[in-house]
Amino acid sequence: MFYSKSRPQHAARSNAAQGQQNEKPKVPELEEFLTKRDYLGAIALLSFRRHANRNDVKNLEWLAYCYFHYGEHDKALAIYKELLTHDDPDPMYYVYSAACHYYMGMYKEAEDIAQQGPKCPLQTRILFHSAQRQGNDDKLMAYHGQLTDSIEDQLTLASIHYQRSHFQEATDIYKRLLLEHRDYLALNVYVALCYCKLDYYDVSLEILGVYLNAFQDSAIAVNLKACNHFRMYNGKAAEAELKTLAELSGGQHLDHDLIRHNLVVFRGGENALQVGGHGGVPGRGERAAGGWAWWCSGAGRTRCRWVGMVVFRGGENALQVLPPLGDIPPEARLNLVIHHLRHHEIGEAYGLIKDMEPSTPPEFILKAVVHAMLGQAKGDPEHLKKAQQYYQLVGASASECDTIPGRQCMASCFFLLKQFEDVLVFLSSIKTYFLNDDDFNWNMGIAKAATGKYKEAEETLLQIQNDKYRNEYCYLSWLARCYIMNGKSRMAWDLYLRLETNDESYQLLQLIANDCYKMGAFYFACKAFDVLERLDPAPEYLEGKKGAACGAFQMIVAAKEPKDTLRDIVTLLRGNNSADQCEPIVAVMRKWAKNNGVKL
Template sequence: MMISRTKPAGAVSAAAAQASEKRQKKLPKLLDFVAQRDYMGAMTLLEFNRNAGKSDEESDLWLAYCAFHLGNYKKALEEYKTLRDRGSTNGDVHLGLACASFFLGMYKEASAASEKAPPSHLKNRLLFHIAHKFGDEKGLMSYHQQLQDVVEDQLSLASIHYLRSHYQEAIDIYKRILLDNREFLALNVYVALCYYKLDYYDVSQEVLAVYLAHFPDSVTATNLKACNHYKLYNGKAAEAELRSLRETASPSFEYASEIIRHNLVVFRGGEGALQVLPPLVDVLPEARLNLVIYHLRQDDIFEAYALIKDIEPSTPQEYILKGVVNAALGQEQNSKEHLKIAQQYFQLVGGSASECDTIPGRQCMASCFFLLKQFQDVLIYLGSIKNYFYNEDTFNFNLAQTKAAIGNFQEAEELFLMIQSEKIKNDLVYLSWLARCYIMNLKPRLAWELYLRMETSSESYSVLQMIANDCYKMGQFYYAAKAFDILERMDGNPEYWEGRKGACVGLFQLIVAGREPKESVREVLSLLRTAPNNPQVEYIVRVIKKWARENRLAL
């Protein structure tokens, strides 16, 4: 059966042709994608053309360019290598090869490739950064002198200042460029990042808002905003920023996925660290440092040390973390060598001009003096930053130990009791110091109850020894006698018997002086009766019984 037509075939063909022509006009071109920073779209178009046999050297160069700007440096490197191997004479090939190698951390290869590239400002800037990576100060100064007063060169200089932790110098350059180029909105992100590094998180947020008002979907800016929220508020507030980013971000910003996954681990307090961070250790410098922090929090000191031992620190954070790891290992192994290394690292940071007046700098000096057992100096530095850490358990723990070490047991006790962390409260150092504070503050019963709550172990034995000796020294003979009694039954050391005997005599003297209730004499006799046959003990017991009869005490 024939299907009837309402329009002639020719008319349909004309309409289809017109629609096809209209669609072709609407198809985006390569430069449209690039102008919109949609490098993924540009790469898709270029690869489609390549598969259709419409590729040439220029489109291959564009493909490498887009891959580079998408953060896919490995792909860019492969494209540039292919062009080089084909014998391309385009000077951009060797320079592109050098740039891709640099971003992959292949600095020797980057240097070798750049030597084959023709002279240019970009080449000089690249060699400037390579010299920084190699620690070549002479080369760094040489390339520095070749920089000109143009935006690209000045931005490169600012980045080197940033990498060398000269954040204020970088800010000065960025602000100077912004004065003449208000449309360079991205520089606000760089300025905000410098303020973040200087711990001025509020200022960083204000500067960042200028850029985000124009580009709210920026991954880099939103990620920095999340980091500011983490520092100013908490991990949940930071994660909320990244959650909105995942919902709205353009796929062209895939390059930031690794740092976002890394930051989420930090915001979540280390959750997923062992799954996310190890593959990023050689990609993001912060990943190694945060993995070290994770291991320290899990008390995996040897894992932390293995990760950081070969790092030559170049930033305050690296010096601090290496100092903390060495201090922890030194205390674990009772190693004076590691403790000395830790003390030196702390002193380097705390004594530096850039860090001496910062909170981390003062913490470092406090740690340095703590390891040197110069506790009066520790107190000066911790006291200067106390208002920033009022409810911080670790800070209060260190301050409490310092107060106790200089004999200020009343304030030390108050600080110890402010601590909420169960991990710290179960630590032997905490238990020992708190028991000592109770004893020195004339509260031996609380020290004794602290011991009774502990499970039988080498740690409880250590606390018991301290209670016995400190109570004896402070004239708190009742609890000294009880402690020495248990110690003797556990160990049988004759010294413990001597301590028990002396404490019993001391307690009896307090009873006679009216400083202890008379009824306590029964406790004295009970403790002495368990002693081995000893003429001295028999004499002491006779004296006590005689006094009891004279005072009409029923024994």
């Protein structure tokens, strides 16, 4: 980046300027660019010098250094390869090349090339990281033993702890280093990142503020602040932070892979990366409280519902942004899986995740969701068993058992096991965190209904505000059952009348007929069995109608039903082709009506 030329003053404005020579613009020195961390400007300067002398080793070393720190590791690697072709090259070039390979995701190559260089702390750190990435625990422990107390080695150790989800151990190292080196402001970002992973979002923001006060245009820091806002508030609040970054940087940071990835996530909604639930009971369904939510609406029928780690604004740009990212950042693959699930593409989601060995709670949770959905869709108990095991692994782990996602996992595990009393124990423990949350109320309401707590279940289900949820058959069927069990059969019948004639309305009609009969609401049971008989003249529906009619008549005789309803009952018994079979019952009713002054 070169300074612009100064404008010469006009002679008419200043006679004193006459005779003075215009100063030539000063070209910044390399040190100035590096001090400002302006690696792009440094690259421009060094590339210009390279044209003058292509064999200047020092210039090439600095150019590779700047490319590396600017994130163009492939270009840095090309220069180190060129330097290795020179006479008597510095063997450290192998180590630097290994670092480039590592950042390019070529971990095996990084390990092999690093070993060609001299033994040094940097080589150890590269080998340590490569072993972690390749999952070689034996080598990992061996290189761990070679680390020293230097700040570089301790930062490396903290990084490995972080990658292995040992966030508290990483935090302890960063905080100790920060006490010893308070002027190392970037350590605040690392501490804030760990606290974010530990779900202490307010603490993370407070610590992050120290760094942002000094570097308000830091893409990493602002992105972390946005992530905290996403977890604490919603996607709009998070996106607002990234818009501020765009204004400060002139939009240059918005092309960064991490920022593009998070914009896709933030544009979805609230409470990402939380747990899904499953009931596994015909006609019963659950939703996750603010996260991966899916539910069952009848045997063999599975649908998913996503709220907000991670939903998209209708999937906006998801397939353009997420597939090219692959596993960088690591969440990109997970979010692509979620995108497929949200669009009911269970096969595509399973294809992405089936060979992934989960190592973090979100990965275990997502595998559980995919297996549960696939198991329900195919009626495969093996997939459902795997889902239950993954949920239990997270919920019972020492690190997650007392967290909100951990308790949601245990609730989901018990949903699969049909142990709804235990489901309520875990959901009740986190209820205060999900006030007015439709997904939480969905799961809580269904669990209460499944355990016979129909009054509480009705109150909870009625708190759901989402119109789409309220029109789902699963919601209507559970609400209808609660109405019937609470003595409000007419309200259940009104739910049926609002539905169009289809398979779901037929199922709801069966539920109303049987539940009303069981609860002694014979009038509405008779109406429901009558409609069922019209749709399907099966003997059991006729017998159900006759039994319900007799029950309703008995209620009228006992003055527990209005006498006027007898007219409707007689009409129902005479309405179908089975009127002859119902005639003896009608005759008894007509006789009683005549003796009691009831007009039919």
